[in-house]
Amino acid sequence: MLLYEWAALPECYAVRLLAAILEVPLTLRHVDYYPAHEHESDAFLTLNPLGTLPVLDTGETILLDWLGALTYLAARHDPERRWLPLEHTDRMASLLEWLSVARALSESAGAARLHDSIGQEADIAGCRAKAHALLRHLERHLWFGERAGCSWLLQNEHPTIADLAVFVNVILCEEGGVERLDYPAVRRWTDRVKQIPGFVVTSGVFPAATLEVKQGPGA
Amino acid sequence: MREGWYPIAACDDLPAAHIYQTQLCDEPLAVWRAADGHVNVWQDRCPHRGVRFSIGTVHANELRCRYHAWRFGSGSGACTFVPAHPDRKPADAIRATAYPSVERAGLVWTRLAGDQAAPPVLLPSTVPMRAMPVNRAEDAVVAAISAAEMPGVHLFVQPVSAGRTVIRGLAEDAALLGEHDDALERLRRTLESA
Numbered sequence: 001m002l003l004y005e006w007a008a009l010p011e012c013y014a015v016r017l018l019a020a021i022l023e024v025p026l027t028l029r030h031v032d033y034y035p036a037h038e039h040e041s042d043a044f045l046t047l048n049p050l051g052t053l054p055v056l057d058t059g060e061t062i063l064l065d066w067l068g069a070l071t072y073l074a075a076r077h078d079p080e081r082r083w084l085p086l087e088h089t090d091r092m093a094s095l096l097e098w099l100s101v102a103r104a105l106s107e108s109a110g111a112a113r114l115h116d117s118i119g120q121e122a123d124i125a126g127c128r129a130k131a132h133a134l135l136r137h138l139e140r141h142l143w144f145g146e147r148a149g150c151s152w153l154l155q156n157e158h159p160t161i162a163d164l165a166v167f168v169n170v171i172l173c174e175e176g177g178v179e180r181l182d183y184p185a186v187r188r189w190t191d192r193v194k195q196i197p198g199f200v201v202t203s204g205v206f207p208a209a210t211l212e213v214k215q216g217p218g219a
Numbered sequence: 220m221r222e223g224w225y226p227i228a229a230c231d232d233l234p235a236a237h238i239y240q241t242q243l244c245d246e247p248l249a250v251w252r253a254a255d256g257h258v259n260v261w262q263d264r265c266p267h268r269g270v271r272f273s274i275g276t277v278h279a280n281e282l283r284c285r286y287h288a289w290r291f292g293s294g295s296g297a298c299t300f301v302p303a304h305p306d307r308k309p310a311d312a313i314r315a316t317a318y319p320s321v322e323r324a325g326l327v328w329t330r331l332a333g334d335q336a337a338p339p340v341l342l343p344s345t346v347p348m349r350a351m352p353v354n355r356a357e358d359a360v361v362a363a364i365s366a367a368e369m370p371g372v373h374l375f376v377q378p379v380s381a382g383r384t385v386i387r388g389l390a391e392d393a394a395l396l397g398e399h400d401d402a403l404e405r406l407r408r409t410l411e412s413a
Contacts, residue, residue, distance in 0.1 A: 140404075143349045144397070146231075181240055182352040182385075184232050191237055206285060209236055209276030 001026055002057040003069075004047070006033035008117075010110055010168035011066035012054040013202045018070055018164055021198035022077045034118045067099050070161040082158040091154050095162045098153045102165035105134055109169045112176030124177075131178045135186060138166065142185040151192055159196060167193045172204050220244065222333030226326040226375050226387045229347040233258060233327070238282070240273035242379045246331055247271070248318070253293035254279040260329040261296060262316035265289065272315065282315070291315045324389055326375075342373055345389035348396060350377075351403040352385045355410045360384040363410050372399055 003019075003026045005012035019026045031053055032038040039051050048055045048064045055062060056069035058076075063069045074084035085091040108130035114120040115127070141153070152159045153166065171190055174180060180187055193199070194208035201207050221244050232239045233252040240263065241248050247263035249272035259282070263271050270286040277283075280293040281300075289309075290300040296315030301307070318329045321337040325347040328337055353360050357378040364374045364386060371392055377385040386406075390399050 140349065140400070144400075147396070181242060184228075184239055184241075184350070187240065188232075188234060188237060206274060209278060209283070 001059060002029055003027070004029045004031050004044075004053060004055040004057070006031055006039075006053050008203060009033065009053055010113075010172050011106060013205075014066055014164050014168040015054050015056060015069045015073070016202070017168070017200055018073050018083070018161060020200040021164075021196060022073060022083070023198065024073060024077045034120075067103065067165060070165060074161050083161050085154070085156060085160065091156055091160075094154050095160055098162035099165055101134055101138070102162065102169065105131065105166060105169040105173075108134065109173040109176055109178050112178060113169075113172055114176075116176050128176070128178050131173060131176070132182075135170070135173075135178070135180070135183050138170070139183040139186050142189050146185060146188070151189070159193065163189075163193055175204060220246070220332040221378075222330065222335065224321075224328045224330045224335070224337050225377050226328050227260065227377055228327040229350065229387075230258075230322050230325050230327060231347065236277045238273045238275060238277060240271075241377075241385075242383075243329065244331060244378050245380050247273075248329070249273040249275075249282070250320075250327065251277050251282060253277070253281075255293065257293050258320045258322060258327055259293050259296070259315075260318040260320045260327070261291075262318075264316070266298075266313055266315065289313075326387060326389070342389060343391060345373065345391055346393045346396065348372065348388035348390050348403070349400050350385050350387050351400075351407055352379070352383065353407050353410055354383055355413075356382055357384045359410060359413075360386060363406055367402070367406055369399065369402055371395060 003015055005028060031044060033053060038044055039053055045051055050064055054066055055064055058072060063072055108127045111122045112124055112127040112131060115122040115124050153162045154160050167190060170186060191208060225243055227241050227243050227248060228239055228250050239250040241250060249261050249263040252258050261272055263273050265272055265284040265286060267289050268286055270284060272282060275283050275285045281290045283290050288302045289298055292299045296317035298309035298313035301309050318331060321328050323340040324342055324345055357376055360376055371390060373389045375387045377387060379385055386403060390396055
């Protein structure tokens with residue numbers, strides 16, 4: 001499978017992350033989003049008239065949206081249906097709600113980050129305020145979830161694609177001036193996501209502490 | 220720096236190997252529970268190059284800075300190991316700035332200055348409520364919670380910075396945590412829209 005991507009975009013990271021967890025090999029095709037604006041070139045717009053990244057070429061179809069790509073990977077490459085609980089109507093409804101939150105985070109926290117890092121135009125105060133409103137919603141949901149014994153966004157023993165889709169813009173949001181200081185349950189949840197087997201990092205994301213530290217002298 | 224004890228976290232905020240991040244009176248804090256159970260309240264700043272401790276990692280009874288992997292011991296905050304000089308004992312002066320901590324009624328309390336003993340929290344059995352950060356100054360928040368009628372809850376404030384305050388509460392009935400949270404959300408909306 002071929003992924004057209006610009007590595008610094010959280011939405012591209014989300015697809016690489018799920019592919020890594022599901023052990024699906026991806027061939028990466030770098031699209032120079034910045035500074036070359038290759039996503040606005042005729043060649044790219046012929047592939048994706050929306051001009052958005054990433055694009056996943058599955059060999060059978062071309063998926064133009066990152067949430068579509070996550071859905072495809074989980075539906076095709078997770079036979080146990082852990083990442084996409086298709087048999088559970090209520091959980092699927094909840095999953096779609098969280099994918100909407102993921103997209104809203106991309107358009108707020110993500111846009112603020114692109115504003116601060118590559119000077120992309122944005123209503124920066126509005127983006128940050130919207131991001132904080134979404135983070136407050138996420139914080140409340142996760143805090144009460146912890147009390148109910150639930151570690152993930154859905155009432156599911158296993159994380160789903162919703163956790164990864166929301167995670168990617170949350171874990172990079174401080175690069176857009178959106179602090180996570182007020183969201184302790186969100187910070188605990190990001191620690192849990194980092195401990196998912198197969199988790200990979202990207203620029204700006206630190207791994208969890210899983211490696212044993214060699215003892216110093218006298219310790 | 221301001222004297223007196225303030226609640227800065229719930230005991231539940233500190234699962235194993237997690238570094239909780241907060242702020243009290245402009246002082247950023249990294250809070251973590253060591254494997255031996257001790258709760259460390261440290262200035263969120265490595266004394267080496269100033270990187271936030273809260274992006275570091277916990278290994279049993281030590282916190283390891285993300286930048287150069289210097290390690291600091293629970294309790295004293297003394298540097299225990301510098302990877303670039305594995306055979307040298309770190310100088311005693313290299314320490315995290317550690318503040319005192321006590322756990323009372325399910326909350327973690329600290330003080331930045333002064334030498335008062337931690338006050339007892341004399342309450343019937345309670346459970347900590349969800350912390351409610353408010354983008355308003357301490358005095359406005361204190362006035363609002365004094366005026367609010369919330370039976371069955373005991374509220375405290377954590378001054379964060381000039382315009383930010385966290386409301387922390389203890390509820391007498393765990394079954395009412397959701398309702399109490401709704402009430403604090405309404406209080407926050409009122410305060411922030413004023």
